[in-house]
Amino acid sequence: EDQVTQSPEALRLQEGESSSLNCSYTVSGLRGLFWYRQDPGKGPEFLFTLYSAGEEKEKERLKATLTKKESFLHITAPKPEDSATYLCAVLDGIQGAQKLVFGQGTRLTINP
Amino acid sequence: GAVVSQHPSWVICKSGTSVKIECRSLDFQATTMFWYRQFPKQSLMLMATSNEGSKATYEQGVEKDKFLINHASLTLSTLTVTSAHPEDSSFYICSAREPSQPQHFGDGTRLSIL
Numbered sequence: 001e002d003q004v005t006q007s008p009e010a011l012r013l014q015e016g017e018s019s020s021l022n023c024s025y026t027v028s029g030l031r032g033l034f035w036y037r038q039d040p041g042k043g044p045e046f047l048f049t050l051y052s053a054g055e056e057k058e059k060e061r062l063k064a065t066l067t068k069k070e071s072f073l074h075i076t077a078p079k080p081e082d083s084a085t086y087l088c089a090v091l092d093g094i095q096g097a098q099k100l101v102f103g104q105g106t107r108l109t110i111n112p
Numbered sequence: 113g114a115v116v117s118q119h120p121s122w123v124i125c126k127s128g129t130s131v132k133i134e135c136r137s138l139d140f141q142a143t144t145m146f147w148y149r150q151f152p153k154q155s156l157m158l159m160a161t162s163n164e165g166s167k168a169t170y171e172q173g174v175e176k177d178k179f180l181i182n183h184a185s186l187t188l189s190t191l192t193v194t195s196a197h198p199e200d201s202s203f204y205i206c207s208a209r210e211p212s213q214p215q216h217f218g219d220g221t222r223l224s225i226l
Contacts, residue, residue, distance in 0.1 A: 043217035
């Protein structure tokens, strides 16, 4: 069964202090790796999809990268509004019966 | 971008009543919709998957007679929590997607059963 492990569980940074979040996965065949951002009391907001090792995607201060075993979400010069829980998920199952398998998330806090 | 609307955002009701939650895709046709449950400081737990016009597929341990799911159109799915009890109190989130597209989530419904 596909598994997703995120680290660290929680991370506190100062504004402007760059860092990376990790998502390790074990799958029989990667059909997609997804990053979402979730604010307290809200549903997850889609950020990125990655499909193959070596792929990278960027959005503002965020950059997601993918290898055969893990994905990183790099945060460059973060601001307090980047504080949220970041969720990683992989697509599991066969066509027509696919579902997301989520990691436990990383709670990111950016202090001003 | 793809927008999913979930209603209500918050509901409080007495034990024994049934509660219906709606999930709508506003600007796309959702062939598949998903219902999740989330406990505080935990990740999302998939409850069921529904394809338009078909019966929902429930995850192991989820009571289908307790959590009724209807996906009658390409833009609307409903989750009804029947005879709700305090242990059903939780944060329920729906998501929807088109084929070969990522899932987009609603903003969740906080259900409190007294």
